[in-house]
Amino acid sequence: MGKLNSDFPNSGDLGIPKLRFTEFGIEKWETKRLGEIATFTKGKGISKSDIYENGETECIRYGELYTFYEEVISEIKSKTNTDISSLVLSEANDVIIPASGETQIDIATASCVLKSGVALGGDLNIIKTKNNGVFLSYYLNSKKKLEIAKLSQGISVVHLYSSQLALLNLKLPQLEEQNKLATFLSLLNSRIQTQKKIIEDLVILKSNTAQNIFNQVFKFKDSEGNDFRNWQIKKLGDVCEIKRGASPRPISDSKWFDDDSKIGWVRISDVTKSDKYLEKTEQYLSNAGISKSRLVKKGNMIMSICATIGKPIYTNFDVCIHDGFVVFENLTLDKEFLYYYLDFIQLNWYKYGQPGIQVNLNSEIVNNESVVVPVIEEQIKIAEFLSKFDEKIKLENELLTQYENQKKYLLQNLFV
Numbered sequence: 477m478g479k480l481n482s483d484f485p486n487s488g489d490l491g492i493p494k495l496r497f498t499e500f501g502i503e504k505w506e507t508k509r510l511g512e513i514a515t516f517t518k519g520k521g522i523s524k525s526d527i528y529e530n531g532e533t534e535c536i537r538y539g540e541l542y543t544f545y546e547e548v549i550s551e552i553k554s555k556t557n558t559d560i561s562s563l564v565l566s567e568a569n570d571v572i573i574p575a576s577g578e579t580q581i582d583i584a585t586a587s588c589v590l591k592s593g594v595a596l597g598g599d600l601n602i603i604k605t606k607n608n609g610v611f612l613s614y615y616l617n618s619k620k621k622l623e624i625a626k627l628s629q630g631i632s633v634v635h636l637y638s639s640q641l642a643l644l645n646l647k648l649p650q651l652e653e654q655n656k657l658a659t660f661l662s663l664l665n666s667r668i669q670t671q672k673k674i675i676e677d678l679v680i681l682k683s684n685t686a687q688n689i690f691n692q693v694f695k696f697k698d699s700e701g702n703d704f705r706n707w708q709i710k711k712l713g714d715v716c717e718i719k720r721g722a723s724p725r726p727i728s729d730s731k732w733f734d735d736d737s738k739i740g741w742v743r744i745s746d747v748t749k750s751d752k753y754l755e756k757t758e759q760y761l762s763n764a765g766i767s768k769s770r771l772v773k774k775g776n777m778i779m780s781i782c783a784t785i786g787k788p789i790y791t792n793f794d795v796c797i798h799d800g801f802v803v804f805e806n807l808t809l810d811k812e813f814l815y816y817y818l819d820f821i822q823l824n825w826y827k828y829g830q831p832g833i834q835v836n837l838n839s840e841i842v843n844n845e846s847v848v849v850p851v852i853e854e855q856i857k858i859a860e861f862l863s864k865f866d867e868k869i870k871l872e873n874e875l876l877t878q879y880e881n882q883k884k885y886l887l888q889n890l891f892v
Contacts, residue, residue: 522556565594777815
């Protein structure tokens, strides 16, 4: 692939990137407007009702750029049976950018379509160029993202027109260097996607394993190789004390909060973006706020009972919980075992609500929910076995973070 040179700390002023493959020396990148190197067209509308699983023509709708695609599009998500004569079809190397969106920064999202003949939906700006489209896509999504955002117009709905994109100033290397950068970044991005798939497969394997364990398809043996005795079925309220949180009112009053406090104020959003352990919260309570809530000491397990219901999590520091959570105290079960069982039955809690309506639980429902109770030795074996998956998933997530940080660094330093 070649060696990257980082000997250009003030390279922006010289018209060359901070990081560069050594064979390209110190030749300046050429300044051009996007309109000088590209022509622009628009896609044609493809509605959600036009999408069919077995459609004849692959297609891209503008909303998918926000939710599904990244800088390079090689595999197409959707298909349509719309008459091909009424569609706008891609040419390989086309770069697409949304023509409308909710925010300025979201609309500044570029993707290169590697395939010809893909139908491009309405609200898409299509950029056609003899330059490397993959290079251009990475460039627009990194160094030029804020500039593109500033070009857009509107308040409730933001619009981006090709006439505005045409005015965007770029610094471009020769095609050979563009091709090398595109290949390099695509290889890194491919490794990131592979890493995501590794994590996804591990999560699925853990889920399937837990299902086999708790349905007793897969059974553990005692130290002498014999089956453990039959599991008992009890109510959650019989194996621990379940206490609901409380909230100071009105919650908007600043007197309840203190940035210098060590007592976290747990919100649903803190839990949904955490895994097994809660390490931090966005807000922290004052002494006044603590007195009006429920204090949960470090190491206890809490569970959400509104919004994202049924998610268990351990607190790795002292926190307070509002009435959207319960805490499990004075356990007679192995606490790790209970965590994995509650994680296993998380979706079961939705049986207490109506389809399409947000489900909220209460202490009585949680108290009366059934829990399987093996002997303590088997509980420990089950917990230790499933925890190995979490340890592996954590390591793979850390590796993914390293790759993503590497990509972020490179995108900031490989372009001018």
